Amino acid sequence: MKLATWNVNSLKVRLPQVIDWLAAHPVDVLALQETKLVDSRFPVAELEAAGYHAVFAGQPTYNGVAILSRKETVGSARSVEIGNPLFPDEQQRLISAEVNGLHIVCAYFPNGRSVESEKYQYKPRWIDALIAWLSPTLASRSEPTVLLGDFNIAPEAADVHDPEAWAGQVLCSEPERARFRTLIEAGFRDSFRLFEQAPRSFSWWDYRQLGFRRNAGLRIDHILVEARLTERVRACVIDRAPRKLPQPSDHAPVMIEIV
DNA sequence: ATGGCCCGTAGAACGGGA
16 A cells, blocks of 8 residues: 655646656555645546545645545545644644545644744644644554654754754754654654665755755655554655656655555 | 745735745
8 A cells, every 4th residue: 555645735736747646656545735725626526537536625725635545446535534623723734534444644734934933833732732632542543543744844954955054943943843753752653764765855845046956955744654554664755756847846745655 | 145936816916835
């Protein structure tokens, strides 16, 4: 079973790329973030034609998340839950469901903007509520959990192209990294770090300053697998190819295989 | 030294992203 996550920065703009990518990489589950679509405009028919069911939670202009599941192999997502019951939120950043024996949690963590910003205060509250929601039932749930999405956190210096320049900045600040570690301690593994990886592996590159060409990026998109899945994970890769296309998302897809 | 791009909503700039 293959799963992937991709912040598409507008599914309206990126739909042709998503459909092309799924044709080349027919993953069983694709978690999307920043769809930026109200539900009435979600491209259900186009994705069905491409072989995928979709569940989604959107709003105008900002945020928006979805879980696509491959019809032929895993069918429809079940027990779909939108948001976090412990954290009522107008921002659509969370959708979860059961797919093929896994509890899939697709998350678009707040960005935070800058450490001085009011938005930075919302970020730890949102993450703490996510941890409070997931942690208590994690090990006892019959379906193991996969938490994947755009975390907007670069966990360690190795996940940052210029750690000195980013030290203490949003996405890299200690309170954010501490919460990433708290998630791990709650019972997850960072699937990317289960395997040997090339140095300077990133999942996001700024549109400005030729960020991708210079590989000036951050690794902020993650697939956390519950600890009991560790032995079943075979690979975790970042696919840089879509970032090279005309009019790309600033994020690349991240993909794992679970046997 | 600063900001340099892209997207949505607009129907001109601006908020937001990271």
